[in-house]
Structure formats: C-alpha cells, structure tokens
Amino acid sequence: MARITIADIADRAGVSTGAVSYALNDRPGVSARTRERILAIAAEMGWRPSQAARSLSGARAETIGLILARAPETLGFESFYMQFVAGIEQVLSERSYGLLLQVVPDVDAEIAAHRRWRAARRVDGVVVVDPRQDDPRLPLLTDADALPAVVVGDPSLAGGATAVWTDDAAALRECVGYLAGLGHRRIGRVTGTEAFGHTHIRDLAFDDETRRRGVEPRVERADFTPEAGAAATRALLTADRPVSAVVFDNDVMALAGLGVAHELGVRVPQDLSLVAWDDSPLCEAAFPQLTALSHDVTSYGAHVARRLFERIEGAPHGSFLDATPVLRVRGSTGPAAAES
Numbered sequence: 001m002a003r004i005t006i007a008d009i010a011d012r013a014g015v016s017t018g019a020v021s022y023a024l025n026d027r028p029g030v031s032a033r034t035r036e037r038i039l040a041i042a043a044e045m046g047w048r049p050s051q052a053a054r055s056l057s058g059a060r061a062e063t064i065g066l067i068l069a070r071a072p073e074t075l076g077f078e079s080f081y082m083q084f085v086a087g088i089e090q091v092l093s094e095r096s097y098g099l100l101l102q103v104v105p106d107v108d109a110e111i112a113a114h115r116r117w118r119a120a121r122r123v124d125g126v127v128v129v130d131p132r133q134d135d136p137r138l139p140l141l142t143d144a145d146a147l148p149a150v151v152v153g154d155p156s157l158a159g160g161a162t163a164v165w166t167d168d169a170a171a172l173r174e175c176v177g178y179l180a181g182l183g184h185r186r187i188g189r190v191t192g193t194e195a196f197g198h199t200h201i202r203d204l205a206f207d208d209e210t211r212r213r214g215v216e217p218r219v220e221r222a223d224f225t226p227e228a229g230a231a232a233t234r235a236l237l238t239a240d241r242p243v244s245a246v247v248f249d250n251d252v253m254a255l256a257g258l259g260v261a262h263e264l265g266v267r268v269p270q271d272l273s274l275v276a277w278d279d280s281p282l283c284e285a286a287f288p289q290l291t292a293l294s295h296d297v298t299s300y301g302a303h304v305a306r307r308l309f310e311r312i313e314g315a316p317h318g319s320f321l322d323a324t325p326v327l328r329v330r331g332s333t334g335p336a337a338a339e340s
Contacts (some may be wrong), residue, residue, distance in 0.1 A: 002236060003215050003235035004042075004045050004046055005226040006020040006021060006024065007047060007258055008045065008224070009024075009038065009041055009042050012041050012045065013038050013041050015030075015034065015038065016208070017336050019034065019038065020038055020313035022035070022044075023035040023038035023039055023042075024038070024039070024042060024059060026145070027314065028313075028314035033183065034264055036249065037076075037163050037276075053252060058300075060312075061121060061122055061123055061124050062095075062096065062097050062098065062124065063097060063098045063099070063100050063122065063123045063124060064088075064092065064097060064099060064100070064123055064124060064125050064127065064305070064308060065099075065100045065101075065102070065117055065122070065125070065126045065147075066085070066088070066099060066100070066101050066102075066126070066127045066129070067084045067101075067102045067103075067104060067110045067114065067128075067129070068081065068101070068102070068103045068104070068128070068129065068173070069104050069105065069106055069107050069109065069110045071105070072103050072104065074224065074225060075103070075227065075250050076252070078224065078226075078252065078283075079251060079278065079280040080250065080253070080278050080280070080297055081297045083280070083301065084297050084298070084300060084301040084304075084322075085099070085101070085301060086301065087297065087298040087299060087300060087301025087302035087303075087305070088127065088301040088302065088304065088305045089301075090298070090301075090302050090303060091241045091302050091306055091309070092303035092304075095309070097124075100122065100123055101116075102301055102329060103217065106218070107132075107136060107137065107298060108269065109291045110137065111136060111237050113139070113248070114126065114137065114140050114147075114318040115169075118140070118145065118146070118334075119145070119148050120264050124147070124148065124312050125147055125148035125149060125150075125306075125309075125311060125312045126147050126148075126149045126150075127149070127150055127237055127245055127308060128141065128150070128151045128152065128161075128192075128195050128303055129152045129153070130152075130153070130197075130198075130306075131151050131152070131153035131154075131157035131158060131197045131198075132157070132196060132197050133157065133197055135157065135159065135197070135253035135263045138159035138161065138194060138197050138295070139156075141159070141161040142159060142160055142161055142278050144293065145259060146307060148309065149162065149308070149311065150162045150164055150304050150307050150308045151160055151163045152163075152164055152165070152304055153165055153197055154168075154197060154198065154302075155319040156197075156201075157197040157198075159318070160317060161317060162317045162318055162319070162320075163318075163319045163320070164303055164304045164306075164307050164320045164322055165319070165320070165321060165322060165329060166295055166300070166321070166323050166324065166325055166327070167321060167323075167324040167325075168198055168201055168202050168205070169189055169201055169202070169205035169286075170205075170324050171293045171324055171325035171326075171327070172202050172206055172209065172210075172223075172293075173205050173209045175215065175247055175275055175293060175295035175327055176206065176209040176210055176213065176215065176247075178327055178329075178333075179211065179215075179245045179247075179275070179333070180213040180215050180254035180334070181337055182245075182273065182333065182334065182335045183242070184215070184243075184244045184245040184273060185214075185215055185216060185247075185336065186215070186216045186218060186242070186243045186244055187210060187215050187216070187217060187218070187243060187244075187245045187246070187247065187250075187280055188217075188218040188219070188220065188233075188236040188243035188245065188246040189202075189203075189206050189217065189218070189219050189220070189224050189246070189247045189248075190220050190229055190232040190233060190236075190245070190247070190249060190253055190257065191203065191219060191220070191221050191222055191249050191250045192222065192223065192224045192250060193223050193224060194221055199249065202288035203251065206219070206247070216241075217256040218236055218239070218243050219243070220233075220236055222230035222249070222253055224249065224250050224253060225252070225253070226252045226253060226255065227251025227254040227256070228251075228254035229248060229252065229254070229255075230252065230253075230257065230259065230260050231259055232253070232257075233246060233256065233257035233260040233261070233265075234263060237260065237261065237264055237266055237272070238264070243272075243275040244271070244272060244273065244288060244336045244337065245272065245274070245275070245333070246272070246273070246274055246278050247271055247275045248258075248274070248275065249277050250276065250277050250278050251276045251277065251278045251279070251280045251282050251283055251290070251292065252282070252289055254274055254275070254276030254277075254283070254292075255276075255282060255286055255290070257274055258286060258290070258332070259275055261274070268288060268330065268332050269288065269333050270334065270337060271337055273291070273326075273332060273333040273334060274290060274291070274332040274333065275291045275293065275332070276288070276290045276291070276292040276293070277292065277293045277325070278292070278293075278297065278298075278327075279292035279293065279294030279295070279328055280282060283328075284330070284332070286332070287334065288330065288331030288332050289331045290328035290330055290331075290332045291327070291328060291329050291330045291331075291333040292327075292328050292330070293326070293327055293328075294325055294326050294327070295322070295323045295324075295325040295326065297330040298324070299314075299322075299323075300322050300323070303320070303322050307320055
C-alpha cells in the first residue's frame with residue numbers, strides 16, 4: 001500500500017499542502033474548522049507521520065539552534081555562554097527538546113548555516129546572539145519563510161524580531177555614578193568586541209554619564225579575551241595621566257587587568273578600583289574579590305528559551321526586558337587615592 005502524503009490529503013481536502021502542514025503539526029495558519037476537517041480526512045485516509053513525512057510537511061524537529069560566530073578557544077574561558085546555555089537547556093529538557101550548537105568563524109559563515117538549517121528544517125527555531133548595528137542576519141529572521149527566532153539583545157538591534165535584553169545602559173550609568181561618588185575623576189573602560197551592538201550601547205552610556213558627572217573618560221578597545229584585557233589595562237595604567245578606576249566588559253578581562261595591576265605594583269583598591277561585567281564565580285574567587293555588574297545569566301538563557309517556544313507556537317514578536325544588571329560591591333573598589 002502506497003504511503004499517504006500531505007499532498008494526497010491536500011488534494012482530498014481541496015486545500016494547499018501548507019494548510020495541511022499547519023493542521024497536522026498544530027500550528028497557526030488555518031481556522032479551527034479547517035483544521036478539524038483536515039485532521040478528519042487524514043485519519044480517514046490512514047495517514048501516519050514518518051521521518052520522510054516530517055521533511056515534507058515541516059513537522060517539528062524538536063530541536064532549537066544556536067550559532068556562535070567566535071573563535072572556538074574563547075568558549076573555554078568565557079563563562080557567560082556556559083551559564084547561558086545551561087539556562088536554555090533547563091527549559092529544553094522540560095519539553096524533551098535538544099540544542100544544536102554550532103561554532104563558526106564569522107557572520108558570513110553564520111548566515112550560511114542559518115540558510116542550511118532553514119532549508120532542511122533542521123531546527124524549529126533559533127537563538128541569535130551578539131546583534132550588530134545594521135545586522136546582516138536580520139532579514140533571515142523576519143522574512144516570510146523565517147524560522148521562529150529570538151534575538152538576545154537590545155530591541156533597537158533586533159529589527160522587529162523578538163528580543164530579550166538586559167538594560168546595559170542603565171547598569172553602566174549606575175556604575176559610573178558609583179565610581180564618581182568615590183571620588184574617581186579619570187575612569188577607564190575596557191570594551192568588548194567593537195562590532196557588537198551592546199558594546200556600542202555601553203559606549204554611548206559611558207560617554208554620556210562621564211560627561212554629565214564631569215569625569216574624564218578613557219576607552220581602550222578589546223575583544224573579551226584575557227590577552228586583550230591585559231593589554232588594554234596596561235595602556236590605561238601606564239599613560240601620562242593614569243586612570244584610578246576601570247570598568248571591564250566581562251569578567252575574564254577584569255581578572256587579567258587585576259593581574260596587570262599587581263605586576264605594575266598598583267594596589268587594588270587603594271590605588272585602583274576595578275569593576276567587572278558578568279558576575280561569574282570567578283569574580284568571587286579573585287583576590288580581592290571583584291566588584292561586578294551582576295545578573296543571573298542562567299535565568300537569562302531560560303527566559304530566552306521560553307520566549308522562543310512562544311514564537312514557535314505562534315506568538316507575535318515582542319520585546320522583553322530580562323533584567324538590569326545590579327552593582328555588587330566587593331573588595332576591588334574603594335575611594336580614589338588623593339592625587340599628589
């Protein structure tokens with residue numbers, strides 16, 4: 001007996017194969033009455049799902065995708081993504097879903113991977129991280145055949161796609177205000193990758209808040225790696241007018257900066273205050289413990305996964321604030337030393 005296909009069901013029901021796919025996979029796109037009629041016809045014809053039918057009908061793969069356009073070695077020390085993925089996995093395990101994680105060298109390779117996934121329907125939805133200004137990935141997330149997606153970043157960077165974000169601008173303003181209140185008049189910032197949208201958002205907040213408080217800003221560009229963090233810190237501390245405080249865009253650069261300060265004989269916090277972003281356990285393991293802009297990254301990943309399932313189930317696009325990072329004051333910050 002020949003296998004019944006969705007084309008056979010569509011022909012009998014007088015509808016498109018797309019309508020049949022929506023009905024069989026319980027997706028929005030057909031009325032309740034049409035769905036019931038299609039399901040009744042499918043049952044009458046003896047339709048049964050199969051792996052081949054999954055490919056033809058667009059049935060769910062029970063997998064979501066995450067692509068990281070980063071050097072693979074960075075994942076060994078970047079605690080953010082380990083915590084973030086753990087949060088995603090918490091939600092996936094509740095639904096017996098899997099995570100397809102791919103690491104690629106650049107955004108062009110990421111776009112190519114997204115296109116392959118979409119063509120083969122290998123995943124039911126995608127998590128998109130590190131959004132950029134004028135991000136070339138956005139058309140893939142918003143066109144008619146787009147997979148359900150959640151952008152992890154500020155809504156201004158999401159191009160109308162669903163976004164889950166943290167208010168980095170407000171957090172950085174609080175941090176600058178705290179350091180200025182301790183008497184620091186020259187504050188440095190060691191940034192993450194310049195192309196990332198959240199780096200730009202933090203740049204704007206840092207520039208505006210230091211200007212508002214009459215503080216002299218110093219910015220050194222880095223890329224989240226400890227080597228770049230160390231080099232940037234050295235530049236800030238060996239300048240003609242060295243800074244008395246530094247804010248880092250992640251924890252590993254802050255740890256590298258702490259090491260440079262020790263090497264140069266700069267005391268923390270007596271001579272120099274340090275603040276890290278992403279309050280991982282590394283911050284509490286350091287000596288002195290690092291003051292940090294803290295948010296629950298595991299919870300963040302879980303929130304993103306829940307919003308992605310809502311999109312998969314047909315919810316409209318939306319923007320969802322996860323949290324504003326909170327300043328956790330520890331031993332690496334203190335009053336500015338009096339200038340001689």
